[in-house]
Amino acid sequence: MSSFVFRQGLMVGASSSYVGDLLVVDGVIAQVGASIDAPAGAHEVDATNCWVGPAFVDLHTHLREPGREEAETIESGALAAALGGFGAIMAMPNTEPALDNVALVSYVLERGARSVVDVMVAGAISQGRRGEMLAPLAEMAALGVRLFTDDGTGVQDPSLMRRALTYSKPLGVRLAQHCEDESLAGGGSMNEGALSSRLGLVGRPAIAEELMVQRDIELVRLTGGAVHFMHLSTARSISLVVAARDDGLAVSCEVAPHHFTLDESACATFDPLFKVHPPLRPRSDVDALRRALASGAVDAVATDHAPHAAQLKDLPFDEAPPGMLGLEHAASLTYEALGADDADPASFFRLLSRAPARIAQVRSSDHRTRHGAHGVSLEAGEDANLVVFDPHERWTVRADQLQSRSTNTPYDGRELLGRVRTTLVRGRLVVDGGTLA
Amino acid sequence: MIDTIRGQNLLSLEGLSRQAIIEVLDVAESFVEVNQRAIKKVPALKGRVVASLFFEESTRTRLSFETAAKRLSADVLSLALASSSVKKGESLRDTIATIDALGIDAVVMRHQSSGAALQVSRYVPHVRVINAGDGLHQHPTQGLLDVFTVRQVLAQRHGTSGLQSRAELFDGLHVLIVGDIRHSRVARSDIAAYVALGARVRVAAPGTLLPEDLESWPVEVASDFDEALDWADVVGLLRLQRERGSGSFVPSLGEFTATYGLTMERAKRLRPTTLIMHPGPMNRGVEIDSRVADLPSSLITRQVANGVPIRMSVLYLTMAGSAEGSGL
Numbered sequence: 019m020s021s022f023v024f025r026q027g028l029m030v031g032a033s034s035s036y037v038g039d040l041l042v043v044d045g046v047i048a049q050v051g052a053s054i055d056a057p058a059g060a061h062e063v064d065a066t067n068c069w070v071g072p073a074f075v076d077l078h079t080h081l082r083e084p085g086r087e088e089a090e091t092i093e094s095g096a097l098a099a100a101l102g103g104f105g106a107i108m109a110m111p112n113t114e115p116a117l118d119n120v121a122l123v124s125y126v127l128e129r130g131a132r133s134v135v136d137v138m139v140a141g142a143i144s145q146g147r148r149g150e151m152l153a154p155l156a157e158m159a160a161l162g163v164r165l166f167t168d169d170g171t172g173v174q175d176p177s178l179m180r181r182a183l184t185y186s187k188p189l190g191v192r193l194a195q196h197c198e199d200e201s202l203a204g205g206g207s208m209n210e211g212a213l214s215s216r217l218g219l220v221g222r223p224a225i226a227e228e229l230m231v232q233r234d235i236e237l238v239r240l241t242g243g244a245v246h247f248m249h250l251s252t253a254r255s256i257s258l259v260v261a262a263r264d265d266g267l268a269v270s271c272e273v274a275p276h277h278f279t280l281d282e283s284a285c286a287t288f289d290p291l292f293k294v295h296p297p298l299r300p301r302s303d304v305d306a307l308r309r310a311l312a313s314g315a316v317d318a319v320a321t322d323h324a325p326h327a328a329q330l331k332d333l334p335f336d337e338a339p340p341g342m343l344g345l346e347h348a349a350s351l352t353y354e355a356l357g358a359d360d361a362d363p364a365s366f367f368r369l370l371s372r373a374p375a376r377i378a379q380v381r382s383s384d385h386r387t388r389h390g391a392h393g394v395s396l397e398a399g400e401d402a403n404l405v406v407f408d409p410h411e412r413w414t415v416r417a418d419q420l421q422s423r424s425t426n427t428p429y430d431g432r433e434l435l436g437r438v439r440t441t442l443v444r445g446r447l448v449v450d451g452g453t454l455a
Numbered sequence: 456m457i458d459t460i461r462g463q464n465l466l467s468l469e470g471l472s473r474q475a476i477i478e479v480l481d482v483a484e485s486f487v488e489v490n491q492r493a494i495k496k497v498p499a500l501k502g503r504v505v506a507s508l509f510f511e512e513s514t515r516t517r518l519s520f521e522t523a524a525k526r527l528s529a530d531v532l533s534l535a536l537a538s539s540s541v542k543k544g545e546s547l548r549d550t551i552a553t554i555d556a557l558g559i560d561a562v563v564m565r566h567q568s569s570g571a572a573l574q575v576s577r578y579v580p581h582v583r584v585i586n587a588g589d590g591l592h593q594h595p596t597q598g599l600l601d602v603f604t605v606r607q608v609l610a611q612r613h614g615t616s617g618l619q620s621r622a623e624l625f626d627g628l629h630v631l632i633v634g635d636i637r638h639s640r641v642a643r644s645d646i647a648a649y650v651a652l653g654a655r656v657r658v659a660a661p662g663t664l665l666p667e668d669l670e671s672w673p674v675e676v677a678s679d680f681d682e683a684l685d686w687a688d689v690v691g692l693l694r695l696q697r698e699r700g701s702g703s704f705v706p707s708l709g710e711f712t713a714t715y716g717l718t719m720e721r722a723k724r725l726r727p728t729t730l731i732m733h734p735g736p737m738n739r740g741v742e743i744d745s746r747v748a749d750l751p752s753s754l755i756t757r758q759v760a761n762g763v764p765i766r767m768s769v770l771y772l773t774m775a776g777s778a779e780g781s782g783l
Contacts, residue, residue: 215666216469218569218591218640223667288570332546334568336590 020044020445023056027065027406030363032372032395040070042402045390045445049398061447063440065406071367072394073105073135073403073441074349075374077165077194077272078248078320080341081107081137083129084122085114090325090423092126095345096133098323098421100448102345103370103438105403106136106380106392111147112170118142118153123161127387134448136389136403138378140165143182143193149174152182159189162387164379167194169248172230174200179234183243192270192377194246195234197255198296202226207336209282209297217286219335222297224252231255235262235269244268246377249322251277251296253306260315270377272320275351276342278307280428290331290338291428294324297340308355312365318374321348325424343427346420349407350434358435361409371405390444406440411452413437421454461775464576464584467593468647476651477622480603483761483768484618489526490763499771500529506559507533508551509587510566515735515759516587516596520563523766529774532557551575555582561774563587569640583773591638591699597734598644600765602652604758605689608730625652631677631687633659633715634742637666637704638696641734645691646674659683660715663704680715684725692717692733692742708741715742722747730754 024040029050039054040047056062076099082090090098092109099107109126111117117126123139130137141158145151147168155166166186172195173179182193203226208214210221227250234245235258247259250271259271276294281301284292292298310316324341331338352370353361375381375393383390383401390401417430441449448455456472457463460479468476489497505524509517517533524531534554554562561583564572569590576584588594602625603617609624610617630649636642636658649656650673658665659677669676677683684690695701695711705711712718717731722744725731731743731753739745748755 210667212668212671215637215668215672216643218589218593218643220591221667288573329546329548332548334547334566334571334574334590336568 021057021060022063022442022447023054023060024063024065024070024404024406027068027070028363029396030069030071030367031397035363040396042404042442042445045402047396047398047400047402050396063406067408067410068439069363069366069407069409071363071396071405071407072371072375072392073405073443074103074370075378075380075392076104076107076321076323076345077246077318077374077378078169078274078322079107079109079345080112080324081109082325083113084125088423089327092129092137093133094421094423095323096130096135096137097454098345100134100441100443101421101438101454102347103349103405103407103441104135104345105405105441105443106138106375106378106389108138108140108165108378110169111140111142111167116142116147118145118147120154120157120161123158123163127161131388134446135443136380136392138380138387138389139163140167140169140194142166143168143173144178147171149178152178152185155182155186155191156189159191162384164191165194165246166191167196167248169194169196171200172196172198176233176237180237180241183237183241183245187241187243192244192246194248195230196248197227197230197234197250198222199226199230202229207293207297208285209299211282211300213282213286217288219285222295224254224299227252227296228254228258231258235259235267238262238267238269239265247271249274249277249296249320251299251307252303256306256310256315270317272318272374273307273311273316274320274322275344275348276428278304278311278355279351280304284428288335290333290335291342291426293335293338293340294342295340311352311355311369312357312362316369318377319348319352319369320374321345325422326426328425331426341426343420343422343424346422347415347427347429347434349438350436353409353436354434402442402445404442405438407436408439409436411437460769460772463773465595465769465773466572466576466584466586468595468598468644468651469593471647471651473622473651473653476599476602476648479599479765479768479772480606481618482772483603483764486764486767489767496526496528498528500524500527500774503529503560503774504558505529505531505561505563505770506554507531508536508554508562508564510536510564510571511588513565513588516565519762520587520766523763524770526763527767527770529770532559547571547574548578551578555579561585561770566590585769585773588640590640592640592643594640594644596762596766596769597641598648599769600758600761601645601691601732601734602648603765604732604754604761605730607761608754622652625649625654628654629686629688630654630656630691631659631683631689632656632691632693633680633717634693635664635695635701636660636693637664638699638701639693642693646672657683657686661705661711664701681721684721687729689730689732690717690725692731694734694736695738695741697738712741717743717747719744719746722750725752727752732758735759
């Protein structure tokens with residue numbers, strides 16, 4: 019019988035926060051209160067001046083296995099996730115081959131079950147992510163898959179997207195869309211605008227994203243289906259989703275830390291570390307996303323953790339693959355974007371844990387996937403997937419000291435504020451004192 | 456602002472001061488004379504090694520650079536890469552490391568990707584990198600030879616020399632750049648050079664061939680091509696980059712020629728002093744009528760000839776940091 023007692027942290031519950039203790043016994047929250055008498059032998063975790071809340075849930079993780087294990091594996095990605103405070107991560111299906119059938123989904127779930135965090139799987143919407151024929155959505159849903167996406171690219175054909183929405187509706191699942199119309203964005207490698215024109219780089223215009231957001235909102239209106247909009251990057255995209263939500267449509271959205279931290283000016287160095295799809299946008303969009311985080315217009319922060327082998331980021335900018343690491347710095351960047359010392363702890367855990375857990379449908383344990391409950395309220399009886407975040411610790415990102423197999427972080431050398439101290443998943447202490455336990 | 460390219464890389468004309476550009480032009484003037492000697496060679500870069508790295512095919516620019524390097528007595532390592540390791544998936548970093556291992560002082564590099572020369576300059580900080588054209592981004596020596604050619608012609612007209620005139624003749628000069636600006640690295644370098652020297656630049660093209668968000672550029676957009684031709688002291692035509700798919704940005708080549716081509720009819724209406732330029736290779740009959748290309752007011756062959764002294768100047772200045780004696 020293993021037990022842990024978290025001492026004197028700010029316990030950030032679903033509706034209220036208070037400074038106190040929290041006792042975990044055998045993977046379940048046993049007791050909460052101002053001061054707890056822990057059983058003999060309980061592992062003490064000092065959480066003074068720290069925030070204690072549900073472990074983070076990432077809706078958007080590229081684990082690269084199977085197919086590109088040189089860049090990342092389920093195991094290495096899970097370790098990076100744990101260091102970043104995540105207790106559950108959603109594996110994206112754009113592996114090689116794509117996760118578009120029961121065998122491949124089962125493979126990732128099996129491997130995930132042996133890793134240090136809960137690995138959820140997003141299945142592909144279309145066979146081979148080719149955007150032509152529906153993948154076996156019902157069979158994959160029966161394994162516990164709750165999110166489907168062709169991420170890497172969006173479903174280009176509106177008729178296929180309509181069919182996917184209609185077909186998936188009774189399955190109780192959600193389609194997640196990478197919004198970029200490739201007929202407008204294809205061939206582009208950075209945000210389209212004055213800077214891309216000056217640099218002679220073909221642009222990926224904001225309209226490519228916004229048109230697909232608008233298209234899918236109308237398809238949701240038509241079919242009654244549910245869509246989660248991934249890594250939205252423009253102010254206009256967010257306002258489209260807000261309006262659709264106000265209309266009562268089943269839409270949700272995430273933003274990625276790089277989109278609310280970095281702007282397109284980073285591309286002027288032609289360093290492929292800053293290449294990502296959708297691209298980094300102008301500062302005005304970055305500022306709008308930061309406001310949207312705090313206001314609640316955005317449901318979730320999702321990392322879009324996208325490891326790439328080093329040699330691929332040594333290619334010319336237009337030839338290099340898009341994507342950057344995200345898991346290990348997402349919490350710090352979210353904390354900073356929420357105003358650092360002024361950040362609201364409830365918003366922080368809403369964005370990183372409670373809303374993504376709701377969207378991923380992992381708020382209760384699932385025997386098929388063997389996943390515990392995430393995004394919990396910090397009440398007795400709940401699964402103890404927890405994180406301790408120290409909002410005062412300063413640390414410097416070092417690309418060569420990250421847990422990921424890849425080093426393609428755009429934040430190398432950057433000093434960040436706020437760091438994950440402890441991550442507890444399935445009753446196991448996987449990160450303690452900011453390092454793997 | 457960069458005030459000299461001495462001992463520096465030359466990756467872009469953006470950010471170069473008037474003074475930096477004048478220095479390149481003035482040094483080039485002294486090399487014009489070398490090219491007129493019976494023995495067209497000076498020992499300025501004797502014992503130095505210049506690698507000529509063309510990832511994208513080119514005949515004229517490559518020949519011009521290699522000629523320039525040889526006239527300065529540099530050894531030239533010429534590598535045709537379009538069909539070698541790059542095609543096998545070798546990264547830019549590995550390719551340059553291999554060449555660097557042979558012992559080189561400078562790289563003249565052309566690449567189909569914008570920014571490739573800047574990336575390479577980060578991999579080999581001890582080697583001078585000269586951009587000979589990167590994607591749609593910049594073609595600095597073309598921009599320099601274009602303003603050099605204009606200065607030379609205007610100075611002759613005013614009975615002075617390029618050296619004496621410095622940049623005065625560019626003050627308020629009307630330069631019109633026409634055609635496929637969106638896909639043109641030459642346009643980007645030309646605009647930077649003309650603007651730095653004090654000229655006014657207008658661009659004329661179908662909207663689809665103008666870059667996005669042109670408002671932040673130091674240029675005006677001509678609303679009427681024929682009016683702009685009348686305004687212009689210099690008309691710089693650009694090659695329609697059909698190999699980059701520019702054909703699909705206009706309904707047809709015929710319509711492009713009819714609306715923005717320098718036809719014989721339009722050329723006849725130009726003021727007699729107006730200069731006609733084209734960086735080559737020309738699509739005769741598309742952006743320029745074949746007969747117009749051969750008019751006396753056309754500076755096209757002069758541009759080619761001036762490529763050598765300009766590139767000698769650029770090689771000499773960029774490699775000057777560690778040069779032993781000028782040897783001029």
